[in-house]
Amino acid sequence: MAGINKVILVGNLGKDPEVRHLENNVAVATFSLATSESYKDKNGQRVEKTEWHNIVMWRGLADVAEKFLKKGQMVYIEGKIRNRSYQDKEGQTRYTTEIVADEMTMLGARPDGGQGGNTSNAGTQSTAAQNAAAPVGHTPPAYEEEPDDLPF
Amino acid sequence: MAGINKVILVGNLGKDPEVRHLENNVAVATFSLATSESYKDKNGQRVEKTEWHNIVMWRGLADVAEKFLKKGQMVYIEGKIRNRSYQDKEGQTRYTTEIVADEMTMLGARPDGGQGGNTSNAGTQSTAAQNAAAPVGHTPPAYEEEPDDLPF
Amino acid sequence: MAGINKVILVGNLGKDPEVRHLENNVAVATFSLATSESYKDKNGQRVEKTEWHNIVMWRGLADVAEKFLKKGQMVYIEGKIRNRSYQDKEGQTRYTTEIVADEMTMLGARPDGGQGGNTSNAGTQSTAAQNAAAPVGHTPPAYEEEPDDLPF
């Protein structure tokens, strides 16, 4: 009955995240993420094809996104596919597909410059982000208390 | 600039696949796949939520789908997200999201099938499907020729 | 700096889980899981190759394993690779690799019979397991409170 709905993306943010706070104070961050692949077409020409994904982050992850994610940043995202319908301004039913993220890791920052920007960080992963990211996602198992005599 | 765009699904076919053969004789199979999750809402009520995914399979995988996949069948699918736009009958631009599969494994057959049912197959994976599935997806490395003295 | 270490397995338990309770009352379940693949060797012979994985589950997941997992059961497992060393009885240093699970879903039960066993369940997923599994792994996002006007 249950199934698996898992998405794994590595790509770059197209823009800074947009963050909203709902009435119940829950944070939601949204942004689009580009995943590019390059391949050769039938004429042997190299072609780059980019897919854009609508990413949604909630609560703690949204806070991390707000603080640390910027346009251009490369991230690893794990989440699930979610299809939604809504009414557009003309009252038409529209369908959209989002990736609801439940884990995120910043990779090889390319924070698209900015004035004075943190370019020394380019090509590495952000420590700040790691610090911030730690509370979200899985709690790591308490390795300290692991016995050394498991049956294998 | 490459990225990663990977989807992993385990779910059940909502209908038998539809298979088409393009002019160049390439096969395309499409079907929708349900992935259900159940959780408790804020009132402690168990709720089941089902996501429906549009799956597309090409060539060899489409042939396998045509031969072996049936409504109700549980499958593991690996692929990538692909967003497309097209014109509907009124000339409106519509957007749709598909999962282009590149690997498939049949699981826990329940092929909706037949009076008296295929219970010897129940709870296992279809041998026929495995036979068929073998040519698609990754070729397994030739373990026979692997040396025993790799440097670890 | 951070990296990704993710394992996704679908396979069958080789034996019932062994469950221990540490002094601090933390539960640990261990079992081995077979993932089989079949392919054709260079002579065109179909060969089945089975890999056995050492699975470790902690706390809530261990409790679920204890209650619901049985020899033969098919499961989806998500976790991470963990290498450990320990001293064997002769004082030799030994190395072992485990999969520390952080999510589990029961699939297509084949609970290896048992006297009177629940064979009507064969080929499906266990509702009981789903009930039990709900508290472990990710908390599903509170979809109820999601706004319908996200910016895409």
Added chain:
Amino acid sequence: MAGINKVILVGNLGKDPEVRHLENNVAVATFSLATSESYKDKNGQRVEKTEWHNIVMWRGLADVAEKFLKKGQMVYIEGKIRNRSYQDKEGQTRYTTEIVADEMTMLGARPDGGQGGNTSNAGTQSTAAQNAAAPVGHTPPAYEEEPDDLPF
């Protein structure tokens, strides 16, 4: 009875790959890959924990590894877990676990220097690597020939 045995890693090479060519001219590359995670221990201290994985690449992927992978490089790797036993020099049976890679993408290059440093490459993915990587892994579906009227 097939199963799924899938590993996804993002990490850094501990050393340059070692590449061997077997008698049948098949190339095999091996290297170890570090995946680090940081978390807070029970005293609130930030701890970094690194797992080392033994990676094996065959044929085309081994060639790519030989040409492009260097100590320190960050890569995305997809593969499977493989357990092997062998006899050590004293005739003892030893066990080892490897990740047999079947896809690789170079990420956030930091190719450990070189004269004058490849900073224009920092934070991006190597074009050379992409060129080289293209022939390995999945062939992308021929999107050119895709019909626009799939049934969804």
Added chain:
DNA sequence: TTTT
């Protein structure tokens, strides 16, 4: 042995 990597990376921050």
Added chain:
DNA sequence: TTTT
């Protein structure tokens, strides 16, 4: 439209 699936599955429990």
